[in-house]
Amino acid sequence: MLDFALQGLYQVFLPGHFLLLVIGVVMGIIFGALPGLTATMGLALLVPFTFTMSPAAGLIMLAGIYVGAMYGDAIPAILINTPGTPAAIATTFDGFPLSQKGMAQHGLVAAAVASAFGSLMANIVLVLAAPPLAIVSLKFGPPEYFWLGIFGLTIISTLSTGSVIKGFLAGSVGMLLSAVGMAEIGGDIRLTFGFPELQGGIELIVALIGFFCLPEILSSVIGKRRAAYTEKPVKPSLSVIWEVIKSLLRKPGLMLRSAGIGTVVGFAPGAGGNIASMVSYNEAVRWDKNPEEFGKGTIKGVAASEAANSAMAPGSLIPLLTLGIPGSPPAAVILGALMLHGMRPGAELFSTYANVTFSFMMGLLVAAFLVTTIGCLGSVVFSRIINIPSRYLAPAIIFMTVLGSYSIRNNMLDVWIMFVFGVIGYVSSKLKFHPAPIVLGLILGPFVEEGLVQSMLAGQAAGSTFNYLIFRPISGVLICLCVLALLWPIYAKWRSRQKQEIVTCKMSIEKTEGQNEK
Amino acid sequence: MKSRTQVDPKKPWNSDYIIGILTLIISAVVYFSTRELSRLGGVFVDYVLIASAVLSLLILLKGFVKPEHIKFFDSVIERNNVTTGICILLVYLIILPVVGFLPSSYAFYFCFNLYLTDDRFSIKNILFSALLTSVVVTAFYFIFNGLLEVPLPTSMWSE
Numbered sequence: 001m002l003d004f005a006l007q008g009l010y011q012v013f014l015p016g017h018f019l020l021l022v023i024g025v026v027m028g029i030i031f032g033a034l035p036g037l038t039a040t041m042g043l044a045l046l047v048p049f050t051f052t053m054s055p056a057a058g059l060i061m062l063a064g065i066y067v068g069a070m071y072g073d074a075i076p077a078i079l080i081n082t083p084g085t086p087a088a089i090a091t092t093f094d095g096f097p098l099s100q101k102g103m104a105q106h107g108l109v110a111a112a113v114a115s116a117f118g119s120l121m122a123n124i125v126l127v128l129a130a131p132p133l134a135i136v137s138l139k140f141g142p143p144e145y146f147w148l149g150i151f152g153l154t155i156i157s158t159l160s161t162g163s164v165i166k167g168f169l170a171g172s173v174g175m176l177l178s179a180v181g182m183a184e185i186g187g188d189i190r191l192t193f194g195f196p197e198l199q200g201g202i203e204l205i206v207a208l209i210g211f212f213c214l215p216e217i218l219s220s221v222i223g224k225r226r227a228a229y230t231e232k233p234v235k236p237s238l239s240v241i242w243e244v245i246k247s248l249l250r251k252p253g254l255m256l257r258s259a260g261i262g263t264v265v266g267f268a269p270g271a272g273g274n275i276a277s278m279v280s281y282n283e284a285v286r287w288d289k290n291p292e293e294f295g296k297g298t299i300k301g302v303a304a305s306e307a308a309n310s311a312m313a314p315g316s317l318i319p320l321l322t323l324g325i326p327g328s329p330p331a332a333v334i335l336g337a338l339m340l341h342g343m344r345p346g347a348e349l350f351s352t353y354a355n356v357t358f359s360f361m362m363g364l365l366v367a368a369f370l371v372t373t374i375g376c377l378g379s380v381v382f383s384r385i386i387n388i389p390s391r392y393l394a395p396a397i398i399f400m401t402v403l404g405s406y407s408i409r410n411n412m413l414d415v416w417i418m419f420v421f422g423v424i425g426y427v428s429s430k431l432k433f434h435p436a437p438i439v440l441g442l443i444l445g446p447f448v449e450e451g452l453v454q455s456m457l458a459g460q461a462a463g464s465t466f467n468y469l470i471f472r473p474i475s476g477v478l479i480c481l482c483v484l485a486l487l488w489p490i491y492a493k494w495r496s497r498q499k500q501e502i503v504t505c506k507m508s509i510e511k512t513e514g515q516n517e518k
Numbered sequence: 519m520k521s522r523t524q525v526d527p528k529k530p531w532n533s534d535y536i537i538g539i540l541t542l543i544i545s546a547v548v549y550f551s552t553r554e555l556s557r558l559g560g561v562f563v564d565y566v567l568i569a570s571a572v573l574s575l576l577i578l579l580k581g582f583v584k585p586e587h588i589k590f591f592d593s594v595i596e597r598n599n600v601t602t603g604i605c606i607l608l609v610y611l612i613i614l615p616v617v618g619f620l621p622s623s624y625a626f627y628f629c630f631n632l633y634l635t636d637d638r639f640s641i642k643n644i645l646f647s648a649l650l651t652s653v654v655v656t657a658f659y660f661i662f663n664g665l666l667e668v669p670l671p672t673s674m675w676s677e
Contacts, residue, residue, distance in 0.1 A: 163577075163580070163586070165573055165576050165577055165580065166537065166577060168569075168573055169537070169541055169570060169573040169574060169577060172566050172569045172570035172573060173541060173544060173570060175562075175566045176544065176545075176548050176563070176566055176567070176570065179548075179552075179562065179563050179566070183555070183556075183558065183559035185558050185559075186555075186556045186557075186558030186559035187559070188555045188556050188558075188559030188560070190551075190552055190555060190559060190563065191548065191551055191552065193551075217603075218600055218603060218604070219600075221634070222599050222600055222602075222603035222634070223591075223596045223599050223600045223603075224592075224596060224599075225599060225634075390634065391631055391634035391635050392631065392650065394630070394634060395626070395627050395630040395631050395634070395654075396627075396654055396658075398607065398630065399623065399626070399627060399654070399655070399658060400658075402610075402611070402614075403658065403662055403668075403670070406670065406671060407662065407668040407669070407670075410669045412611075412614070412615055412671060415611060415614075416611065419607065419608070419611055423604060426600070430588060430590050431531075431533040431536055431537055431588060432533055432586060432588060433533070433537050445562075445566075448562070449562035452561070452562055452565075453558055453561060453562065456558075456561065457558075
């Protein structure tokens with residue numbers, strides 16, 4: 001295997017192939033950074049061009065696009081609170097507050113380093129353990145997906161800064177929104193209110209743009225007439241890069257855990273980068289010594305989200321390369337590219353086509369390093385974008401939100417939905433009914449529904465839906481995690497109250513001792 | 519005397535009431551619109567409806583016991599700014615499919631840029647806005663339509 005890996009590395013560093021990889025990474029970053037354009041779209045657009053290339057060259061370029069896009073989506077998430085793709089939703093939670101504090105460059109560097117780290121770790125797993133992990137991925141059935149979705153929903157207790165009930169209510173509204181369109185199983189047309197365009201459901205990226213981007217512009221730029229998009233101007237410098245890298249190196253637990261979550265979610269077919277990043281963010285908050293720092297702008301939050309969503313990309317290739325099951329939409333496009341070159345997933349890829357397969361895997365690995373370099377150096381330029389006066393930047397951002405929403409399905413209704421969600425997002429933020437759980441419900445709704453309905457059908461055939469849903473090994477672990485996740489905030493609150501009481505006690509003892517000494 | 523820029527501080531809104539009532543209305547609309555679904559198509563909606571109805575009632579109850587009061591706008595100026603901003607965007611979206619992408623976008627960018635400028639009616643600012651509008655909108659048009667070949671909204675008169 002090492003021979004193939006070295007051979008693959010040699011292929012990647014051939015001048016022509018390396019140039020294609022660099023072009024791929026840059027194009028991927030652009031596709032990821034523009035709201036409305038996704039990694040899937042970028043890959044699909046460029047697959048036909050790879051037809052005339054050798055299989056290794058074509059796949060190396062696609063590897064660059066995939067890895068680049070997984071980082072690129074963090075740029076608008078951090079700078080303007082608009083995730084470039086749904087996978088960057090959790091990046092906004094801390095990325096944008098960092099920008100507001102004049103630390104956009106910190107966020108961008110953290111995203112680049114964490115993306116590269118996540119991608120690197122998942123690639124190592126892909127190279128070393130793809131076949132055995134693929135077998136584990138087949139153990140994920142409908143009940144496991146259902147519980148994974150429910151586990152994802154427990155992040156609401158973390159996201160709810162005020163009332164947890166409001167958070168879960170927002171989540172349920174999001175899940176009702178996710179029911180719009182054709183039912184995944186059953187085929188019923190639901191809640192379209194006479195609009196045939198809604199049969200495909202509400203596009204996630206449209207909801208993200210509406211709920212995250214527009215309210216911010218309405219509130220700070222238009223409402224408060226803030227001269228710049230951020231409260232403090234960004235002063236980028238090269239020293240920040242090393243400072244952030246050092247800071248992240250001191251958190252190996254956070255980075256490894258996030259990359260691990262991304263890889264596991266990736267190799268479970270169907271779960272995407274958005275779930276990976278949210279679960280990872282939730283765990284980062286739960287395990288951190290200072291959870292109160294999250295949501296207010298910390299590089300730990302950005303790193304947790306980005307390491308996971310970037311690790312998801314190579315993770316999703318594990319079932320693809322070994323079993324032919326694409327773990328994510330971009331992986332499905334890569335499957336198409338493989339077929340285009342006459343390669344079939346499975347054992348053949350690791351024997352007959354091992355050279356090409358390992359070139360592709362090494363392409364993913366080297367692309368991770370390229371992302372770090374481009375991302376870190378580019379952060380000096382990217383972070384200056386938000387120093388542009390808001391009277392120039394805001395109309396351009398609104399313009400992009402309209403273009404982005406329209407380009408998803410070439411449909412004006414999506415633009416209207418984005419606008420309505422934007423106004424609702426603005427109003428709900430004012431009512432302290434944060435829209436993040438609504439989006440979370442919208443993302444996880446279809447996932448939970450599919451798992452639930454399929455489990456019901458399979459459970460009835462097996463004799464008991466309840467037994468089928470609960471008494472399975474992976475389900476059991478996920479149920480325990482759900483319970484733990486729901487009880488954790490209560491425990492954390494109790495612990496912080498205990499700490500506060502101890503501090504108060506100590507202070508009063510010191511005060512009494514001081515008075516006695518006097 | 520009350521300043522024009524200040525909203526009456528005596529009238530804070532009970533956000534729990536507003537959220538509770540609105541989500542109950544949403545739940546009711548969804549309930550009555552999904553009564554004819556098949557069992558497989560409706561089971562998820564029914565479970566979520568139960569959850570949202572219970573949570574809405576809990577929020578309403580919280581509104582009685584421990585209400586959360588909010589002030590919607592800090593000032594009348596802020597309220598007017600937001601309303602005007604929404605109106606400009608609304609007009610843009612209405613005229614977009616009627617007159618096409620380029621004319622409507624030129625008009626929107628120019629108006630919005632001027633609206634956000636302090637001294638909006640000086641000749642210098644108007645000329646600068648016009649120049650900026652033509653550069654930005656044209657650049658976006660060529661990147662999306664020319665380079666990436668993303669279809670943009672069209673009308674029967676222009677593109």
